[in-house]
Amino acid sequence: MEKIRGDQIILNGQPASPAEYTPDPSEGILYEVIRQIDGHLLFAEDHLDRLQSSCSGSGMSCPDKQMLYHNLEQLQDVLPIRNGNIKLVVFRRLGDPHIACFFIPHFYPSEEDYQKGVHTKSYAYERPDPNIKRWNEDFRHNVRKFIRDEYVYEAILMNQEGKLTEGSRSNLFFINDNLQVITAPQNMILPGVTRKHVLNICRNQRFNVIEKVLDLEEAGQMVSCFISGTSPKVLPVRKLDEIRFSPDNEVTRTIIASFDRLIG
Secondary structure, three states, X not given: OOOOEEEEEEEOOEEEOHHHOOOOHHHOEEEEEEEEEOOEEOOHHHHHHHHHHHHHHHOOOOOXXXXXXXXXXXXXXXXXXXXXXXXXXEEEEOOEEEEEEEEEOOOOOOHHHHHHOEEEEEEEOOOOOOOOOEOOHXXXXXHHHHHHHHOOOEEEEEOOOOOEEEEOOOEEEEEOOOOOEEEOOHHHOOOOHHHHHHHHHHHHOOOOEEEOOEOHHHHOOOOEEEEEEOOOXXXXXXXXXXXXXXXXXXXXXXXXXXXXXXXX
């Protein structure tokens, strides 16, 4: 499991030691990662909606939003951490549902990453249930090792048909030479909360969005690329395998600036 930041967690609405968090992965672990900025939970409502959707899709009973919010507020009360990522987990143990939330270590891109873009590499993997945010320890271990060994910021998932769908912890967007935004259809990916707001920005800016997946050859014809997610926000991609993109594309920069204004 992931490392826990701090000396306390919230377990079923009560402060507890991190050692008391002992979920059984075989019974299912559903989760969200929520970013806290200056004590404010970013897009909390969206995350809780998605968590409830994951529960519904997996057949797991999910506590109501009031209970989920209570756990988050309890964590904010017991730990003096104002900025970082909170993991909110719904899991079963001995058949009964439980809630846990705790701060986890985070890594945010540097200013240079936002200016110059980051390197990524394709990774052969297809989520079995892409619309359900379910913890998969083997996948997380393997993809972390891949990212570390390849010295890249993110692994871009490639399905059995050779199509690029999403990042291991992000959503994927391309810009073509007609300034159209291309991203995978929602039924093929984990629909990210940041992705939802990026698409709203595209609508407000009247950018044409095309939902389709590209292979590496098609990706090589794109002029710009970026990923979106809780930690990276909206982050330009400079390189995918041997394909290079421009991080200074006007559409990409408009989306980045609009998202930064949205979150204050």
